[in-house]
Amino acid sequence: MQRRRRIEMEEVERLRRQWLERCEELSEAFVEEAARRGISLDYSETVLQGLERFLRRQRATVSVRISQKARRGLMLGASAYLAQVILRNMGGKLGWETSFQTVSVDDVGSQGIKALPLERVREPVEEGWGEPLKEYYQRIEEAVEARARGDWRLNEADAWGQIQDRIHSLREVGRHTLGDTGRLDASLLPLTYCPACRRLDGREGAPLKPRLDQLRRGFPLLVRTTLSEARWDRCSNCGGQLLPLGYSFSTLGWHLLRSGEGGLRSPLSGKVPEREEVYLTALNTTLQRGMFLRGLVHRAKKKITEIEVDELEELKGGQFLVPLPSTPFYF
Numbered sequence: 646m647q648r649r650r651r652i653e654m655e656e657v658e659r660l661r662r663q664w665l666e667r668c669e670e671l672s673e674a675f676v677e678e679a680a681r682r683g684i685s686l687d688y689s690e691t692v693l694q695g696l697e698r699f700l701r702r703q704r705a706t707v708s709v710r711i712s713q714k715a716r717r718g719l720m721l722g723a724s725a726y727l728a729q730v731i732l733r734n735m736g737g738k739l740g741w742e743t744s745f746q747t748v749s750v751d752d753v754g755s756q757g758i759k760a761l762p763l764e765r766v767r768e769p770v771e772e773g774w775g776e777p778l779k780e781y782y783q784r785i786e787e788a789v790e791a792r793a794r795g796d797w798r799l800n801e802a803d804a805w806g807q808i809q810d811r812i813h814s815l816r817e818v819g820r821h822t823l824g825d826t827g828r829l830d831a832s833l834l835p836l837t838y839c840p841a842c843r844r845l846d847g848r849e850g851a852p853l854k855p856r857l858d859q860l861r862r863g864f865p866l867l868v869r870t871t872l873s874e875a876r877w878d879r880c881s882n883c884g885g886q887l888l889p890l891g892y893s894f895s896t897l898g899w900h901l902l903r904s905g906e907g908g909l910r911s912p913l914s915g916k917v918p919e920r921e922e923v924y925l926t927a928l929n930t931t932l933q934r935g936m937f938l939r940g941l942v943h944r945a946k947k948k949i950t951e952i953e954v955d956e957l958e959e960l961k962g963g964q965f966l967v968p969l970p971s972t973p974f975y976f
């Protein structure tokens with residue numbers, strides 16, 4: 646199973662790399678295929694609705710018996726076409742987004758904006774729902790215009806400061822819960838930022854409480870879904886588009902201690918390794934900065950007696966964390 650999955654992933658990556666080399670060709674072939682089915686595509690914004698209809702129809706006719714391969718072909722062709730629409734109308738260059746292992750259109754409109762057309766087309770093809778492509782395109786267009794006007798300048802130091810404040814207040818709430826109940830659910834909080842108001846979205850959304858199986862098996866997917874859903878929320882102040890700035894994940898965990906000179910004690914020895922309970926938060930952002938916060942939890946007779954002051958460790962890049970795109974301006 647493991648091996649099969651690895652081979653599948655290699656195949657996906659190979660196809661995506663090919664997409665990069667043959668984007669224009671794939672797009673032309675897709676236009677011809679659509680024309681055979683009576684839909685004319687001319688790379689203009691106005692026919693994006695036609696593309697949408699075509700995708701949904703194709704999905705409806707083929708989804709019953711469609712092979713994985715045919716669906717993949719449809720997705721590669723349609724996303725190549727979408728990429729070409731963006732390139733021809735707004736400018737940019739094809740690229741590769743390491744964090745999602747996918748193709749991208751970089752520096753759209755020379756404004757440092759990154760579009761992920763394949764991820765966007767996946768929604769109507771695989772799920773049969775999602776943001777209409779025309780709206781998606783218009784969101785990018787608005788972002789390009791706002792950036793060009795200078796309205797959407799992100800002061801990273803300021804944003805990072807706001808994130809830290811938010812996390813510290815979140816930790817305070819966690820401490821109280823822990824002190825009162827002795828328990829704490831794991832929670833995932835998406836961090837979104839309004840580039841027009843230049844602040845983290847003020848709404849105190851309730852953090853997600855992921856189930857244990859979600860944590861074990863699909864944490865990266867959970868993070869991505871949470872982040873991409875967070876952008877449908879509008880700024881509580883101006884009603885504008887929000888950018889995904891990252892996430893924080895808090896949980897109670899165990900920290901293994903070194904015992905003497907022997908390093909970590911083996912869990913195979915049958916003995917419970919020496920360990921301590923910690924309240925920990927991992928923070929990861931599209932600003933390429935992250936941190937770990939760790940407070941020791943002391944219990945006596947199952948009652949919390951103390952939670953030590955946070956120990957902080959700043960992380961650069963994706964160390965231990967789910968990789969996120971290198972810019973908050975990704976669409």
Ligand SMILES: [Zn+2]
Pocket residue numbers: 839840841842843880881882883884885
């Ligand atoms: Zn706002």
